[in-house]
Amino acid sequence: DTAVSQTPKYLVTQMGNDKSIKCEQNLGHDTMYWYKQDSKKFLKIMFSYNNKELIINETVPNRFSPKSPDKAHLNLHINSLELGDSAVYFCASSARDFPYNEQFFGPGTRLTVL
């Protein structure tokens, strides 16, 4: 029974295109996150939503826009894709109450921009 799921798992697209990655969690968590793992393997947070409200927005280009239709879903839309957007994107979720820091991750979406 998948706790945090992401679709698609792989995404190959051309520069300039717009694409979306979907994330769903069935853990009943209030907070969801998007992380980017770049070519150097660093995992860096991009966004965090708590109960559909944006609470963390790191220095991410405006081309990236998260959308949370409800607290179980946090989708990531990327406009005008660039080569540097190629990375693995991970969705995660955590509970509101302690230990809220213990985040549960999805399997990742490998985005390749050609």
Place this chain on the structure above:
Amino acid sequence: DQQVKQNSPSLSVQEGRISILNCDYTNSMFDYFLWYKKYPAEGPTFLISISSIKDKNEDGRFTVFLNKSAKHLSLHIVPSQPGDSAVYFCAASAREYGNKLVFGAGTILRVKS
């Protein structure tokens, strides 16, 4: 500027022996530390955590030690098993920063049988 550093890119250990993975941090605001394990093509999986008010937390074969004065933590795995072979990420968070996780670069652990 990396606030969480894992200076050993890889570690190789014989099955049954102890694996010690190290992590250093620079930000004294961090108050919660976590270790995640990651297999290829999968997301990171939470392993064990420790609050800054403690210096040790144990869960089965896994023990995390925290030395606040040195801003250093370590993960001990005893005994190491081949299935422990994975990438281990150290992460830190602070309530002041909205509890976002700041990750180290990871250490690849290989347990040889």
